Amino acid sequence: MSDDSLIILFFALPLLFSVFPLFEKINPRFRVSKAAASAYFAVSFIMLILYIPSMFSGNEINSVAGGWNDLVGITQKLDGISWFGFFLMFTVSFFSMLYSFSENEYGSTFYFFFLVLHAGMAGMLLAADIFNLFVCLEITGICAYVLIAWKKKEKALFASFKYLMLSSLGISIFLIGTFIIYSRTGSLRFDVFADYFRNEENRSLSTVFAVSALIAGIGVRTAFIPYTWLPDAHAYAPHPVSAVLSGVVIKVSFIAVCRIIILLDLVEARIFLLWMGSAIALIGVARALSQTDFKVLLAWHSVSQMGYIFAGFGAGNQYGITGAMFHSLSHAFFKSLLFLSVSLVIISTGERSLKKVTGTGKKFPFAALLFTVAALSIAGIPPFTGYVSKKLILYSLKSHPAAYWMLLASSIGTVASFTKLSLIFRGKLSAGIKEGIIPVRKIPFISGYAGMSALAILCLAAGLGGRYVAEKTLFLVTGEINSFSSMNLWTDTAEYIKAAVTVVSGIILYRFVMSRTGIKIQHFLLRIRLSFDSQLILLLCGFMAIALIIQFY
Amino acid sequence: MINMILSGLLLVTGILGIVLSGNLIKKVMALNIINSSIVIIFIYQGSLTGRHAPIITGEEKSIVDPVPQALMLTAIVVGICVTALALVLVYRMYRLYGTLDINEIEKRIRDE
Numbered sequence: 256m257s258d259d260s261l262i263i264l265f266f267a268l269p270l271l272f273s274v275f276p277l278f279e280k281i282n283p284r285f286r287v288s289k290a291a292a293s294a295y296f297a298v299s300f301i302m303l304i305l306y307i308p309s310m311f312s313g314n315e316i317n318s319v320a321g322g323w324n325d326l327v328g329i330t331q332k333l334d335g336i337s338w339f340g341f342f343l344m345f346t347v348s349f350f351s352m353l354y355s356f357s358e359n360e361y362g363s364t365f366y367f368f369f370l371v372l373h374a375g376m377a378g379m380l381l382a383a384d385i386f387n388l389f390v391c392l393e394i395t396g397i398c399a400y401v402l403i404a405w406k407k408k409e410k411a412l413f414a415s416f417k418y419l420m421l422s423s424l425g426i427s428i429f430l431i432g433t434f435i436i437y438s439r440t441g442s443l444r445f446d447v448f449a450d451y452f453r454n455e456e457n458r459s460l461s462t463v464f465a466v467s468a469l470i471a472g473i474g475v476r477t478a479f480i481p482y483t484w485l486p487d488a489h490a491y492a493p494h495p496v497s498a499v500l501s502g503v504v505i506k507v508s509f510i511a512v513c514r515i516i517i518l519l520d521l522v523e524a525r526i527f528l529l530w531m532g533s534a535i536a537l538i539g540v541a542r543a544l545s546q547t548d549f550k551v552l553l554a555w556h557s558v559s560q561m562g563y564i565f566a567g568f569g570a571g572n573q574y575g576i577t578g579a580m581f582h583s584l585s586h587a588f589f590k591s592l593l594f595l596s597v598s599l600v601i602i603s604t605g606e607r608s609l610k611k612v613t614g615t616g617k618k619f620p621f622a623a624l625l626f627t628v629a630a631l632s633i634a635g636i637p638p639f640t641g642y643v644s645k646k647l648i649l650y651s652l653k654s655h656p657a658a659y660w661m662l663l664a665s666s667i668g669t670v671a672s673f674t675k676l677s678l679i680f681r682g683k684l685s686a687g688i689k690e691g692i693i694p695v696r697k698i699p700f701i702s703g704y705a706g707m708s709a710l711a712i713l714c715l716a717a718g719l720g721g722r723y724v725a726e727k728t729l730f731l732v733t734g735e736i737n738s739f740s741s742m743n744l745w746t747d748t749a750e751y752i753k754a755a756v757t758v759v760s761g762i763i764l765y766r767f768v769m770s771r772t773g774i775k776i777q778h779f780l781l782r783i784r785l786s787f788d789s790q791l792i793l794l795l796c797g798f799m800a801i802a803l804i805i806q807f808y
Numbered sequence: 809m810i811n812m813i814l815s816g817l818l819l820v821t822g823i824l825g826i827v828l829s830g831n832l833i834k835k836v837m838a839l840n841i842i843n844s845s846i847v848i849i850f851i852y853q854g855s856l857t858g859r860h861a862p863i864i865t866g867e868e869k870s871i872v873d874p875v876p877q878a879l880m881l882t883a884i885v886v887g888i889c890v891t892a893l894a895l896v897l898v899y900r901m902y903r904l905y906g907t908l909d910i911n912e913i914e915k916r917i918r919d920e
Contacts, residue, residue: 416897
């Protein structure tokens, strides 16, 4: 434990750099917004590197803003888990931002909101008290709503509105929790409340209510209940924003939930996450299979992969926690790469449906290659990163066979739906493009390709160095040391056979889905939609469910 | 006690409004009511801790805990930002769809 007031820079830097885009807004000749955003990431990477030695020796750095004593001041804390979050955030956001440079459709205000979004997320990672977390959640949220609705298209506006209403309702619940905690302990700090809550005598109905309010309030942002805002918001946002939302924003909220659960030692909430996660993984994949819109399909996969992460975290053992965090990282890498590579086709053709665009592999060979890397990662094929993290999660579920089989089934579904999505690049060129009805524009995309290639390299590197990454992740998150030597990552032939079986059954499932009965089932699934009102009710029910489980389990 | 019940009722009104009302603007306002009710509860509880304004003059007085007030000031500001943004989104949607009815808008998005 040490003091270092410099960690506030993680929060202050993006705010500082966000001033420059506003200058450009006032005087358009003053073209600094892209430079400012790049400079922000450069400085942040340096900060991140500077803290490596203290983080990897298990240090925790505390700082109180403005030099007050820690009773009055706002405390910030940089520990292993927040360093991990920063690493994820900076890498994925930076490469997605390079893509937005190439796309070149966004003005200076876009970069302003983009930077403030990062200030909010940095604040969430550093927050050591509940109210600070609330404020940073709202900063993140407001920027996210604006960025989703950026292009002012119909669906994006409605998606942004839904996201706003659901997460504001969640935040109101969060505030009620804050109220109860403050009136009980007289403090807003997490560690004070954790000491209070761990004492069995203090576990009354109202404190349990408060804890579940905190979890549900942040949980809305991680979409722990399917059928909510996530698929629409992620699918209709501008392309780089989709990548950042799926890759980073939900992970940061997830890290905040993890912190609370780890700190309060909530075994019961873990059970909820385990079963909810397994269910979400299956539901998400089933919905994804029936989509034809590229980005909607990917967005439903975000739901499904979050299910994996929840299930792993819910299992609670070393393998599970490592797997959940590692999978957050790999999901951030491959899902942003998927969004970006698929968006390239959307940008050049102006179409986003598999009904209209197929077989463009020859026109976009490099994008097809990058897509393949990401698709193999998400399907869990060795040696890419998804293989290692999914294996850790499945390994952690040995004592919960039902959840294990549910996750295995959803990995078969994942293979099937990516066989379907890969139709964008493989197979016959669609009639529309061949006859020239849908024009294919060639656009210069240098920095976008650079960003995507970097993500692809990260997918491969995190897979090949899987054991090392897992070991470090475990150390950063919990401070425990395990080299995972009992797991044969690369030499176990049974694992390769299992991967092969998954792929084969995935392809069989894909054949079935594309058959006549399969299409009927797809139409049936597509008809199940929840209205916005029922989503709000579902959110309240989810909150109640968490409270009941923590109280009575 | 009666104060708590009244602000609790306000909260329930807000939740019912956000779920049951079909009009987008009414939904946003219901969200605002929820926010206000929480602010009122928080401030009311905080005001019970003392009788005087939290200005330290050196004399022993029972002062009101200043933290809830500071917190709620922030919460109000955040609430205003969210409401303003929500209304902008509603306005944009009204210009595109020509209606404020959520069922109508959802139906149109589904039919596309």
